[in-house]
Amino acid sequence: MTPARRRVTIVAVAAGLALFMEPRVLRPAGPVQLSAQQVPVFRGGTSTVAVAASVRRGNNVVLNLNAADFALTDNGVPQKVDAVAIETLSIDVSLFLDTSGSTAGKLDDMKADMQEIVKLLRPGDRIQLLTIGDSVYQSVPWVEAGSKLDLSFGAVGGISLIHDALMFALLHRVDTGRRHLIVGMTDRQDCGSVIPSTLLFDLAGRSESVMHLVDYSGGGGRVNYRVRQCTPRASRTGESRIVDAAERTGGELHRQSRIARAFKTIFDDFRQSYVLRYTPTGVDKRGWHPIVVTVPGIKDATIRARQGYYSD
Helix, strand or coil: CCHHHEECCCCHHHHHHHHHHCHHHCCCCCCCCCCCCCCCCCCCCCCCEEEEEEEEECCEECCCCCHHHCEEEECCEEECEEEEECCCCEEEEEEEECCEHHHHHHHHHHHHHHHHHHHHCCCCCEEEEEEECCCEEEEEEEEECCCCCCCCCCCEECCECHHHHHHHHHCCCCCCCEEEEEEEEECCCCECCCCCHHHHHHHHCCCCCEEEEEECCCCCCCCCCEECCCCCECCHHHHHHHHHHHHHHCCCEEECCCHHHHHHHHHHHHHCCEEEEECCCCCCCCEEEEEEEECCCCCCCEEEECCEEEEC
């Protein structure tokens, strides 16, 4: 195995205990290790909370909004939005391609679209590519915008470690002055993951990342892959829980026939999203804080924002 395909298997028991006993010490097993200082935790608590919010009217982004245009509640309590900005920060992109047997017929399309996706990045942006086989692989480690990608990966049928791959992406530590976008191209039919969907959902509420999913499956092209049997196979509830996890971060499920087209829609929207900042007042400082963001002056606006945060 080449260094570019480092194995990043996640151990469920260790990760689960770490998450529920101490959110700041989650670690994946194997060559890729996260220290306690590297584990991502949503930056909310007694100080300022930052919440990304996308505001659209139809297919168009609503521009030129200010703090007074937004209404925000934290635990049901109205809060004063102190500042609003569309931030031009560099972006870390974690792209997950479901290379299981159910998507193997589109593998050539995936690779062609990957080269197009890299062209959409701007100077200062970075991207990593995660794929799945017997484990979760970092097929392309973090590279800068404009880099040529080595896409010499294949598909493995019968096993689909979707939960594990998305969990690894959510564990990425976001450096100060950067934002993190996760885009998962998958049919959401997990089989063989050690990470249950409930744990994935919980971490989504603790991560700073915004995660989008693209419904991607089917045939087309040449199918030639190794088959491996797996258990357990996730239920339909598990499939919907993956979507719930994405929505918890402020993302959603998209339906597109080509990866590059879907990514452009997601990436453009992410770049033009507002960042709202407020200092929580009148609410319990600990536990889960549900957030609701609205724009009262625009009745037909579609607002997408993270659904809340944990405060320790």
